[in-house]
Amino acid sequence: MLGCAVLAYTLAEIAERIGGELVGDGAVAIRQVATLANAGAGDLCFVANAKYRAQLSTTRASAVIVGMRDKELTSLPRIVSSNPYACYAKAASLLNPIERVLPGIHPTALVGEGARVAASASVGPQVVLGRDVEIGEGAVIGAGCYVGDQVKIGNETRLYPRVVIYHACQIGRRVIVHSGAIIGADGFGLANEEGRWLKIPQIGRVLIGDDVEIGANTTIDRGALDDTVIEEGVKLDNQIQIAHNVHIGAHTAMAGCVGVAGSTRIGRYCTVAGSAMIIGHLEIADRVNISVGTLVTKSISEPGTYTSSIPCLPHRDWLKNAAQLHHLTELVERVKQLEQKYSEGKIS
Amino acid sequence: MLGCAVLAYTLAEIAERIGGELVGDGAVAIRQVATLANAGAGDLCFVANAKYRAQLSTTRASAVIVGMRDKELTSLPRIVSSNPYACYAKAASLLNPIERVLPGIHPTALVGEGARVAASASVGPQVVLGRDVEIGEGAVIGAGCYVGDQVKIGNETRLYPRVVIYHACQIGRRVIVHSGAIIGADGFGLANEEGRWLKIPQIGRVLIGDDVEIGANTTIDRGALDDTVIEEGVKLDNQIQIAHNVHIGAHTAMAGCVGVAGSTRIGRYCTVAGSAMIIGHLEIADRVNISVGTLVTKSISEPGTYTSSIPCLPHRDWLKNAAQLHHLTELVERVKQLEQKYSEGKIS
């Protein structure tokens, strides 16, 4: 772990700011969050999952955040909440504020003609800002980022080092983009003429709403004609591929290695687990959850969880089953014949 | 969408250049391509898919490109073609030519000893060109690209910002490489000695033919001994992984997130849909199509489409099926016993 944060709050101050019920000594000083197992003096822990309750009796933490039903499970100073994990998120953010970056444009950065950089923004070393770029108040453009012509970046947005944003894309406020993410590269638009592929110019943009987070090495392609749209509050993990003209509804979250093919519309408040793949031109309703490693090939109109994950078996057991898998049609036919024979036998 | 392109053509001029049959007023001015739904005056649309025909009656476009059978479906000025999508690709390219980049080497670029950069080429800011690099006529090396020693880059090829090409690789003419692509990193060559892995030096190169396009964050490893080869006209989408000594035949296209393991040879005119995975040391014939999310574990000698995609179900339905999936062998055994019993019963 990183060294202790410099900040310290009393537990009472934290409870007041994050909104839970304080129980016990509110004057205890809290400097950092930690796991129950590794906590020490000055640390605040949380129990959001029943399986960690047992550790409450042995932890050396100074205080804990617990759910309503665990209120009396410990005598430690505590914050009690109906959503202890959200409470913990707020406490952790309070104790670990985003590092302030000094405003200003590094002398090695290159700023294109007509670019407007807010006075409170920070543009790091070796950044390239294209023509007519706009960088909002308090935004931080990390070392070596490339920001294409006419790109707009909202207030308080942070690009970590080596992010690339192609021309004309728009990024909202308080967005976080991790290193290696590529926003606005050409969509995979090709027409076939006698076996050869003709490139279709990709003239749409990528529009990213407020409070979006985009993981390391994730790629979001620009639209072919209309735009690719990521609505506010969407959270994308690492190594996700979002194809051209995809539309992702607000507050949807996707885990690592997910792929979404072109022109698919995904609703609001959805979750997509790791390595899932959604093909193109589909409509996915709000509040749909796609399970890990699942393939979505049809539109989904009802909220709920959808799955095609196949858990592994010991190799030999799997091989036997996989072999049968390729003969299912025959198996069904054999059962049908048995049914028929039985029914004939019965009649005779 | 981006603002209207500056260029304008009459529909007749476009028809002449892209080769379709002009029907109606050829003098109408066309400035941009658009979707039927969002088009306005000056826009050219296309109908390549039956499901968009209905929009022909309501579009505000100035002209359309349609197929033979849709020739009389609209009274708008139109270009009629047997391949309207290819026609559209050409019209869109005509109206959206690749932005010209001023030739010259940016003062912040570093050029290695013995490097030869064509006078008409553009080398962007913070580019690093290694020793003895060759950059062809009209080539554009985007900001922050790293081009290793002895790399050759053909005429009119364009590297978008932050591409990395390791030493000695060769890139053909009119190739497009998107940001974050890594060409020529070491293949995953390891020998095991008593549990520990010994690295095997990767001394092959990557050779990329003319007219190839490589998507954002795609990786193509250098060969172990011989070279990794991507033939002319191959199109690779984002986040594809091509392992060492893979050979991809001309005009093959792969969608996002595909993986191809080492030494596999893929034929010409193939397509590989998103998230498919092809294991190593296989031979895939020409004109093979691999479906989305499909796993290829054996060589394929016949053209055609190959699939192992498993579409998702509502979670509860899936769980029941997945549970059975792990007991297929037993199910087959039960059917066999029923068949045997029936046959015995019959005999008796």
Next chain:
Amino acid sequence: MLGCAVLAYTLAEIAERIGGELVGDGAVAIRQVATLANAGAGDLCFVANAKYRAQLSTTRASAVIVGMRDKELTSLPRIVSSNPYACYAKAASLLNPIERVLPGIHPTALVGEGARVAASASVGPQVVLGRDVEIGEGAVIGAGCYVGDQVKIGNETRLYPRVVIYHACQIGRRVIVHSGAIIGADGFGLANEEGRWLKIPQIGRVLIGDDVEIGANTTIDRGALDDTVIEEGVKLDNQIQIAHNVHIGAHTAMAGCVGVAGSTRIGRYCTVAGSAMIIGHLEIADRVNISVGTLVTKSISEPGTYTSSIPCLPHRDWLKNAAQLHHLTELVERVKQLEQKYSEGKIS
């Protein structure tokens, strides 16, 4: 292939250094390794796989490395070993030593306050080193790398161009990190509060042991509270995603496009084949092998191979089987009824 290496050894010198038995003329000069098919004078080849034996009679190589059982299969000068592939790895490394890089800090590199760079280390052009960074003896930091505050990089470690390492991560000795890899970006830690996602600060680090290799565009997230740990000798191919708080045991190897979700512990001496996905919070024992494209959803306590790979079929055959796959429960029910009817019939 790259031109011949400058070095030359006699076969006897090589045998002495790599430890096999020399048979035949030890004075033959060896300059490079090659495949049996493409070798010429001065080349050393190997046969580790029975299917290449036939080529022994036609190769133009100067010498070969063979296994015990192939000792008499050729009259070429040879090195005989019980592990010819490991022998080959050593010979190839001897003939292709890692290129020496001149020590020193490039004038365009930026070095943060308090950073300590060993005199024998090389820091390339446009590198950014944060505050209090430590770079060990003989380390090579490639062009355009970003190394965050407080990062420690061990002796003889090499970062290829455009690697990003977030603050406070620690990289061991003799580690190789390929271009585009992102180490230490925030894990995907989110708490949900009434539909909106709250970010949980990720205050752990990434700790990488000695002799690890990390492929191009691979991402390894920093821990949420405790650290993400990659033990010594681990080998990761390209485009792998390692989530926060994952722990990978020593000498485990993973092929391209693998994903490992948060807090999973993987044992020592494991292998994970391409595109496999391991969900979060699992424990995988030592010496477990996960097959290509396999999904691991439960902890694995026994060594062995685990699989859920589904090989493809011609599309039409697959479709029929896949359709049945979604009706397995019904099929099982039908068989059950047949069994019951039969058993009733028998009784009656």
